[in-house]
Amino acid sequence: MPLIQWDETMAVGMEELDEQHMELIDLINEVYEAIQRHDEPMMSRILEKTRNYSDAHFETEEAILRSYGYPKTEEHGEQHRTFTAKLDEFKRNMHTTANLSQVFIFLSRWLSNHIMNEDREFIPWLPETNDEGA
Template sequence: MPLIQWDETMSVDMDELDEQHRELIDLINETYTAIQRHDEPQMILLLDKMRDYSIVHFEAEEAILRSCGYPGTEAHAAQHRSFEARVADFRRDMFTKTNLSQVFIFLSRWLSSHIMHEDRKFIPWLPETDDEGA
């Protein structure tokens, strides 16, 4: 069973971003499994994948926010850059001083908090969606 479970309270009401958030949660769950197995080679692969995917996601999310005129776009982007730097630090220090549990704790807390508190702030600026499929 995954440690972090997606639910509708995490939704930002935009399928593209919700799907990307689900992918990030899946990567964190895979990270947790690798930590439990003490699988450092898998951790390296997952950190690289997390870094690469988060860059793609953040670029997409920031482009959407800019196109919608969200006033907090720059501050939101700065949070993304901070996350990217932290993941890069974990990756760089993988074999010297990084505690694998610290990696998981940071990733899981940051993502959950970011989605639930920061990403949900921009929902009012997103375009309306037609839930009835008209």
């Protein structure tokens, strides 16, 4: 059973972004499973997969934000770059100093906070959620 469950309170109202957020949650659940099994090789593969997928997602999200004129697109992008830098650090240090639980805690907290707080700020700029022409 997955540890983190997607629910509609996480939705930003744009299908493409919501589906990508669901995939990121699935990847974090895979990280949790690898930790439960103490499977470092699996963890390494999942971190790489998460890094690649998050790159594609962040690129898509930032392009959408730019196209709809979201004024904090660059600031939002900086948060994305901080996340990927931390993923790279975990991957580099996984066999030396990284604690697998720390990896999961970081990923789950960051993603939950980012989707539930930071991503909610751009909802008024998206066409599916902008009913009143904000």
